[in-house]
Amino acid sequence: MSRAIGTTVRGIRTPIVKEGDDLINIVVDSVLEAASIENFQLQDKDVIGITESLVARAQGNYATVDHIAKDIETKFDNEIGIVFPILSRNRFSILLKGIANSNKKIHLLLSYPSDEVGNHLMDIDKMDELKINPYSDVLTEEDYRRLFGEKVKHPFTGIDYVDLYKKMANGNIDIYFSNDPRTILNYTKDVLVANVHERKRTKRILKEAGANIVLGIDDILSHSIDGSGYNPEYGLLGSNLASDNEVKLFPRNSQYYVEEIQKILKEKTGKNIEVMVYGDGAFKDPVGKIWELADPVVSPGFTEGLKGTPNELKLKYIVDTELDELDKSEILSAVKQKIYSKDIDLLGQAESLGTTPRQITDLLGSLCDLTSGSGDKGTPVVLVQGYFDNFASE
Numbered sequence: 001m002s003r004a005i006g007t008t009v010r011g012i013r014t015p016i017v018k019e020g021d022d023l024i025n026i027v028v029d030s031v032l033e034a035a036s037i038e039n040f041q042l043q044d045k046d047v048i049g050i051t052e053s054l055v056a057r058a059q060g061n062y063a064t065v066d067h068i069a070k071d072i073e074t075k076f077d078n079e080i081g082i083v084f085p086i087l088s089r090n091r092f093s094i095l096l097k098g099i100a101n102s103n104k105k106i107h108l109l110l111s112y113p114s115d116e117v118g119n120h121l122m123d124i125d126k127m128d129e130l131k132i133n134p135y136s137d138v139l140t141e142e143d144y145r146r147l148f149g150e151k152v153k154h155p156f157t158g159i160d161y162v163d164l165y166k167k168m169a170n171g172n173i174d175i176y177f178s179n180d181p182r183t184i185l186n187y188t189k190d191v192l193v194a195n196v197h198e199r200k201r202t203k204r205i206l207k208e209a210g211a212n213i214v215l216g217i218d219d220i221l222s223h224s225i226d227g228s229g230y231n232p233e234y235g236l237l238g239s240n241l242a243s244d245n246e247v248k249l250f251p252r253n254s255q256y257y258v259e260e261i262q263k264i265l266k267e268k269t270g271k272n273i274e275v276m277v278y279g280d281g282a283f284k285d286p287v288g289k290i291w292e293l294a295d296p297v298v299s300p301g302f303t304e305g306l307k308g309t310p311n312e313l314k315l316k317y318i319v320d321t322e323l324d325e326l327d328k329s330e331i332l333s334a335v336k337q338k339i340y341s342k343d344i345d346l347l348g349q350a351e352s353l354g355t356t357p358r359q360i361t362d363l364l365g366s367l368c369d370l371t372s373g374s375g376d377k378g379t380p381v382v383l384v385q386g387y388f389d390n391f392a393s394e
Helices: 023-038 052-059 065-075 089-100 124-129 141-148 161-168 181-186 199-208 254-269 315-321 328-340 360-372
Strands: 008-012 047-051 062-064 080-083 106-110 173-177 190-193 213-216 240-243 246-248 274-278 381-385
Touching: 008 023, 008 360, 023 047, 023 052, 023 254, 023 381, 047 052, 047 254, 047 360, 052 246, 052 254, 052 274, 062 065, 065 089, 065 246, 080 089, 080 181, 089 106, 089 161, 089 240, 089 246, 106 181, 141 173, 161 173, 181 190, 181 199, 190 199, 199 213, 254 274, 274 360, 360 381
Parallel strands: 047 274, 080 106, 080 190, 106 173, 190 213
Antiparallel strands: 008 381, 047 381, 062 246, 240 246
């Protein structure tokens, strides 16, 4: 083989991006400068990932709790039922503060033993020991405290989320625990659906059960309120805490950014480079049981070459089953020939058994998210090279 290295991933440092900055040229210049300084070449089918936070910041896509409160006031007349929010200081607590600023009574329904992405409200073994049936039992806050204690802290954050959410709502809130969204209709018919990935199903169930108003977090700040940021597709879904009174929303028009960056890089390098905006990776922590994906999608914008799922052979399967009797000198050419002649679509074939049938953008987004991190690495742009190569690539 002439190739000794497969996929490589580089975090690319950029200047600090502020509202109004020319993000497109910042990304292009940062990648080209990194290539020059570190002495590597850009190639066709390289992938550039840009964290969604960078796009939103350049857009100035921010909103205050007062903006949230005003939108809630226009869409709800009376008491509000909130169904299935995730447990997060960064994601939901600031949204709850804005909702509470509307001065409407809140009925909050939490799923248990964990939220949608795996943050636990209780020890699941203790839940079993207490003979609590999560499919049918409804708990009040009093039940919850009596059964699980006055302080139930998240193992990673050390936060008691029931206590936090009561404080964020200034005490004007009643909290219940159930996995049936229809439970909220015992307290109010006007409901704000707050879960992320199952929101459409939750809305449908509530409407069929006779709810009056059924809106989602994705319907709040779907347009600008008094000059605020907004997202026409996702509303407040994917937003993050920016300060004690402000959130940064999921970016708008991501498709425009990726296509412009791709076009400029083609003009400057002659290479066909794929570009994507990425948020949370789509992976699960095996210890904390937390699914990372709290954004509505991994990638809100990506170029054409990133559509679809991988179409790969499982080399281990082929070597162990079809090439087992060949000697080492024959195996290499046989494997390459197998790759060259593989079907356009391997779905369901034994040769692809054990490969990852996920969207390419989900896989690449997870890789980018793990590379850039969420702390102080300072590499909000990621360059992935060789991702679409295989064992037969020269």
